[in-house]
Amino acid sequence: MLDTLYRQLIMDHAGHKRNHREMEEGSHLYYKNPTCGDVMTLYWKWDEEGRLEDISFVGEGCSISMASCSMMTEMTKGKSYEEIAALRDGVESLIRKGEETGDVDLGDALSLAGVHRLRARHNCALMPWQALDKAFLDN
Numbered sequence: 001m002l003d004t005l006y007r008q009l010i011m012d013h014a015g016h017k018r019n020h021r022e023m024e025e026g027s028h029l030y031y032k033n034p035t036c037g038d039v040m041t042l043y044w045k046w047d048e049e050g051r052l053e054d055i056s057f058v059g060e061g062c063s064i065s066m067a068s069c070s071m072m073t074e075m076t077k078g079k080s081y082e083e084i085a086a087l088r089d090g091v092e093s094l095i096r097k098g099e100e101t102g103d104v105d106l107g108d109a110l111s112l113a114g115v116h117r118l119r120a121r122h123n124c125a126l127m128p129w130q131a132l133d134k135a136f137l138d139n
């Protein structure tokens, strides 16, 4: 039952990608998933208080990667660097270890929990977060 709901959420995000647009202002980064061929360009802009004023992406790839990109933009918009880092850790734990950390609300991204069992798809689900690492989280 939960699996069905989760699958519907993934298909909804993959079919109607949120924040799927280019952005002229701010910064951008091209990122390619080495294992599946999914690609994305990440766009982001900080506000004066150090919160993500806007974030968007343009991408192509498998449903899991596109759904995860879409969910990531919804989760991180308006958040601070620290909050985004905590969300990244939460999603990573969910995908890599199959565990919820409990201290962050992953929202729709909880629907990606089943990807834990699909080892070959881990990088698909983590692609947008790896792009964030490359963009600014790992600095």
Ligand code: ZN
Pocket: 033, 036, 037, 038, 061, 062, 063, 064, 065, 123, 124
């Ligand atoms: Zn993929």
